[in-house]
Amino acid sequence: MLKLGRMASAMTLAVLGGFTVLAQAAVERIEIRERVPFAAGTSYGEAGAYEKIRGVAHFALDPRERANAGIVDLGRAPRDEYGRVHFSSEFVLLRPVHGKPTTLIYDVNNRGGIAMLGQINGRSPANNDPATAEDAGDGFLMRHGFSLLFSAWTWDVAPGAPAARPLVLVPPVLKGVQGRVNNEFIVNAVSDIASYAGMRGLTYEPATPNDPHAQLTRRRRPEEPRRPIPRSSWQFVEPAQAGGPGRIRLEGGFQTGVIYELSYVARDPYVAGAGMAGIRDLLSYLRDHPLEGAPVPKNILMFGISQSGRLIGRMLHDGLNVDEGGKLVFDGAYLHVPGAGGSAGFNSRFVQPTRHPSMLEEHDYPADAFPFTAAPTRDPVMGKTASTLDKARDRQGRLPKLFIANTSTEFWNRGASLVATTPDGGLDVAPPENVRLYGLMGAQHYVGRSRTRAPFTACVSTSDHYTTMRALVLALDEWTSQGKAPPASAYPSLNEHTLTSVADYRAVFPKGLGITPPEQNLREPRLKFGWRYERFGIADTVPPKQGAEYETLVPVPDGDGNDKGGVRLVEVQAPLGTHTGWNLRAPDTGFGWATSRFDGSFVPFARTEAERLAAGDPRPSLAERYPTRENFADAVRGAAENLIRARLLLPEDLERTMAGNLGLYDRIQQRDPADQGCNYLYATP
Template identity: 80%
Template sequence: MLIKRKLALLAMVSVSVTALAAVERIEIKERAPFAPGVTYGEAGAYEKIRGIAYFALDPKAAANAAIVDLKRAPRDARGRVLFSSEFILLRPAGGLPSSLIYDVNNRGGIAMLGQINGRSPANNDPATAADAGDGFLMRHGFSMLFSAWTWDVAPPAPGARPLVFAPPLAQGVKGRVQNEFTVNAPVDIATYAGMRGLTYEPATPNDPHAQLTMRARPGDKRRLVPRSSWHFVAPEQAGGPGRVRLDDGFKPDTIYELTYVAKDPYVTGAGLAGIRDLLAYFRDKPFEGAPVPKNVLMFGISQSGRVIGRMLHDGLNVDESGQLVFSGAYLHVPGAGGSAGFNSRFAQPTRHPSMLEEHDYPADAFPFTTAPSRDPVSGQTASYLDHARDKQGRLPKLIIANTSTEFWNRGASLIATTPDGMQDVAPADNVRIYGFMGAQHYVGRSRTRAPFTACVSTSDHYLPMRALVLALDDWTSKGKQPPASAYPQLADRTLTTVADYRAIFPAGLGLTPPEQNLREPRLDFGRRFAKQGIADKVPPDSGDEYETRVPVPDADGNDKGGVRLVEVQAPLGTHTGWNLRAPETGFAWATSRFDGSFVPFARTEAERAVSGDPRPSLEARYPTRDDFVAAVRAAAQRQIAAGLLLPEDMDRTLTGNAGLYDRIMQHDPADKGCAYLYAAP
């Protein structure tokens, strides 16, 4: 009872602190045991602290010069821009020194626990043992920090608690905003915000000068839809994204774009500065009975990985005192994203380009590489770490990992080639790059083909992720070298053009490779955009495309080079990084944004002969189940030796692959469903 009373009292107090960097004070809103009664190895029991950090930024400080529109935000009597951010801290309850890892949330949601621990916390509010998944990060003694950094998060489901940022406003500023959207089925009313997001709404309600256009492909000329034939519609729920109604209805196979004048843009870059300063605070300040961390790391998945890239690009990984705020970072599936659109006027962080969508959004631009490279079009030579050094000249250590899907849909080859795709560019000494071959953006679990043409990829790249998280901690805290970079390259002929891929890819699998991968254009938003983040041309002018490459397939259609996952070393079928859209959803020429494909091998040579499959059957590869399990074990042991799989994950590897083998052997190939690929929930 006494402990509970103390925790309740702590949850009610506001803790004032000496200002370090830009954190003025921390207010604790909740402090409670995490997963009561559960201990995690040597780390013991965990606790959760939920609070609010209050920030004050000096717009005149050199460290804040890169934050677009900060000088236009309201200031207090001391000339500072004020804002706050909710945060959650999970840490060992015993006050032991630990490595702190900051997870950049994805659209308000905690991401790291889902992919590393295997379970996303219910309602985005970690509290129970179930929310910890298998407890991996806890068992290895990490403290985990999460905070709000972005505003464009759609209203959540009842009970959910996303981390949503309320940035300062650049009051009185107006500008044009573009909103590109598509539909998968005919509808009369459509939302025009980005994926699960919000957008800037018109400065004038029902703006009579707003424009709606349509086109078939990103590079096509826009066709204006008469203003009299469409109308703004109220959001489906309060605070939700705006909607629009078209008299004849919206149809698949068409890219729609709505543009209008908006006002009072958010100072979105303040969210990145908030991450910076929160990390600087926890780096230096013993907090509520625990010492300062022995190491500070960052972790980001997809959009969140690109946030880290943008912080590095803008030097927002260095605090106001000139020190690095994290010693290392893991950017997972960021594609080419080192310059994503998180720090510009009227930025919409939710939006990002793939083969079909949003090529005109300011998401990816030169420089892409961590070592200097030259853009033959502009003549510039640069790297995206040019502003990331601290006052002593140090850089954080980085792990950047993409899957096969990012080579098709997110320009991943650009992080290690020149912009013309003609030469390799080795990563900087402080960087390791990995390509998880045969994997898709996230581990697939879809039990249907729709809305695609093939079943999604079944490979599990979350296991090497776990090994790399520990490797990053050891690299930054102990100087232990991580696994060598492993990614497709031009020099070893594991990276090629789409035309070459299509010529090599085996026929007879029921899969037709895409016509193209994502090739984003160089965008011209006007003279102020590069240095001030202000777009004068909306939509922008488009120049030459960046040349992107894809991995070379082997005789089975599995990608060469990079990290050959266990599922590719001991394959049960073909795993690709692409999956074509089903024709009924429109854009049949384009690929899924995030998904790959999987086609199992024929079970027997007789079945293979009947179907015309050019690939040897399972029977030919693995005469018995034991032979297959032995092949998986050998592949897993090679991965362990390479530092890309942990011994503790051997059993999960064997069980998962053997289970899929059993389900394939029991499945009637005449059944085109995908549910058999996954164990019963």
């Protein structure tokens, strides 16, 4: 049966002194479409059983409201008789059935997919629809009593398998408006047909089908001039599936080692920033209004991984963490692997949210821009002083509490040093009191899962930083709900001599490991889209002109090649090899100078001194470091206990940490050093 929740602020008209006053109505109504027991009534410790609620939030935004002024193109979207813009968002809520106030965590979905359960609970729900005990993984978030909320916020999600249920927003549309769109893409193998949309995404298609004036170009490196490909040698073809990303066919085929770019005039842009407003207003509603018989949350947190973390950064930058009534909609947020923070993108005309730069690609898309730090800094090139939180205060001047965590990979591929230095890389910038920074050293963007080197040159890093993420989630809840001081910031810095240039890194990185550090890291340019872009979010120069690059730095390696500073994970304190934040692409991809977008490298130590000398490896062998397996177990336990004392590892995850590291130790001891495969990294074949 369909049930309707209460209206966030009923739309009413009152006549006061001859003026008609329109009450705020960001959320018009909540529509409940499904309410069922979660995981067949499985009980999760003291939290008990959970239920799943699936519904739709209906929004009505008034562009005249000050809180909505920063939403690009909202005032140009179709409006009702009261001047409001309408749209809706599907949501999924998992919550305990005990009816007590809980901490609500809003997980910003990543390209339509629920992300938090995969990394925190260890299991991504089948079909993006949490329903079974298996979908809850080890039940960590449930055992700790959190309510979990997921909703649609972006439109550019490519369709998946037939049974999949991605969360996809249908935002307001500016009918008839046109503008130029660029689509950059590469191929990892020669192919006659290629998709030109971004990663797992969609793009704006041509305003004119099979546009005869569309242009396709090629170049070898991002900084090289674009070389046109004759229009007669390529054509548009149908998507591989209905509603999927567009494709083109090229005579002679698309080649590896080439950056292609397709541009044309598109039409009907979405009001992309409405997705952030929808998150804001859904949280504002749930903060103040009981839903289906449960009390309001005692605490509200946001959590986002990668793209989703960058979205939180943009919400803060634009002040979309404060509702129309001037109140904070979340008490704290955890931005995980956002790189330089995400203060650009997500809120401009014809923006493609899935796009973001790496060392190799997509340098012309807005993703990161000054300011990068939560404390004010000055950009000497632009002549401006600002912080990411200039618009994030509520009407009482309060700010949310923030955790920002990056792995070693983000320093190489996503400008992560910029959240802690001046834009010229010359000075450290300490975070303000409401912000903590964590550098997860030796880890890559996600825990490595590839069993092959291809398309890279080294096996990936399997350092398990997910356990530290679990500790940080609990610490953020305790900080925001109980006032308990969080773990101290731990991030590479200039003052501690743990942050340096790529040239210096290359000079001190140990030789003879079989891998060579990259010649550069990502150095994002200042993008110039035209005068209307900064004021109104409308790009007139596409692709943009590139200005001076921001200065980005990387962690200093120790004698083993493991990064110094930051949070020293167990795998770095008691190492079995070298864990780097970079992994070079294989030469046969055509981009041997570039790094993997998300992966680091792992090179194990030699088992014995004889093997070490035979290989010319400068690093002490396992036998020299840990004469016995018990010695290694002691080292792992000591490293884990260091993290537990720092509240960066939970006691409940000690045995998981021990088992994971000892298992890898055993597999390295059993491995034939001549075997260049990567299967030994994993416990199961």
